Amino acid sequence: MIVTSPADFLAALPEQIEARGAWGKPTMSAAMVVSPIGFRISPEAVDNHYMQSSAIDPERAFAQHHGLVRALGACGLPVLVVPGRDGLDDAVFPNNAFATIPDRLIVGSMRHPVRRAEAARDDVRDLFTWTFGHALTDLSHKPGISELTGPLVIDRARGLGLCGLSQRADEFGCASMHAAFGLRLTFRFALQPREYHTNVVLAVLAGRACVLHPGSFVDPEVPAAIARAYEGRTLELDDAEKQAFAANCIAVTERDLMLSATALRALRPASRAALEGWGFHLHAVEVDEFEKAGGSLRCMIAEIF
Structure with a gap:
């Protein structure tokens, strides 16, 4: 079911709260990253x-x-490193083009031509389908734009999708992603x-x-409704924290929260205390060379489930 109003989302919320853990593992089993070969600030x-x-x-980007690979490994995660390619400017942000659920690879429909070429990579597709035995759901040939876990934030424990429409995801793309991930509810x-x-x-x-970050939503009732799903455990960022990519963080395990060093430096003491008070151990990784291209640490990790 896809809902579009805060009222409808809140009406469905009790069932979602009770369903925690019923849909899948809340955090990834492994990570895929793409090396900075060919990385540059995209003119598109x-x-x-x-x-x-x-x-x-x-040189700094490679270091x-x-x-990042070392930090993921220190949290106990296997890390698959795929080489970048010249001409694929933003391939270092693979979570927009590739995503997984157990035994399935999902390929996104990208807005910009250079990213469409990235999503068409046969080596990544073959790795998951032929080597790992995953089925393939290819959204790149379907109507709409669907840049996967860029516009779609997923609560994997509940099968709950939170999809923001922008130039990187439209209504057709949202519906395609909802079906591809097999979500129970998408807001x-x-x-x-x-x-x-x-x-x-x-x-x-x-x-x-x-x-x-409440101010990033057109309707202020939307973030208020989302906060209801995580009663007492919602951190509202200020403008400076948001601009420093504090929301572009990722729980790589149920206790290990990874974010960029830029984001950690921007966190207010109360924000950091809240995250730590909820039982998360914060890991900061310096990725400011990649932040120049408009993405941060979470964008650099494609989760493997």
Whole structure:
């Protein structure tokens, strides 16, 4: 079921709260990342207002990428590193193009041509289908734009999707993603025009808490309704925290919360205390070379379930 009003979402909420743990594992079993070969600030992504004009330092980008892989491994996660390719500017942010549920690879429908080429990679598709034996759901040939876990934030414990419409996801794309992930309920809403992906302004943490920036939603009742799903465990970010990618964090295990060093530096003491009080151990990774391209740490991780 897809709902579009806060009232309908709240009406369905009691069943969702009771269903925690009934849909799937709340955090990933492994991670896939793509190396910075070919990484540059994309000239096509003009709808991404988080991009900076600074030039990329390739050596620093590779060192930071290695640090991310090391940090994921230190949390006990196997990490699959796929080489980047020249000409695929934003391939270091694979969660927009590739996603999984158990035994299934989902390929997104991308807005920009350079990212469509990324989603068409045969090596990634073959790895999951031929080597891992996953079925394939390819949204790239369906109507609409559906950049997967960029616009769609998923509570994997409940089968609950939170989908923000923007230039990177439309109504057709939302419906395709809802079906592809087999979600029980999806709440569809509009983001402010300057926001391109929901995961820059909202994160669900292991199905038991959430982080959000209320001002990034067109209807203020939407974040209020989402907060009801995580009563007492919703962290509302201020503008500075949001701009520093604090919402682009990810619970890589049920206790380990990973975020960029930029985000951690921007967190107010009360925000950090709230996250730690909910039982999360915070891990900061320096990825500011990648933040120049308008994405941060969560965007760099494709979850494998």
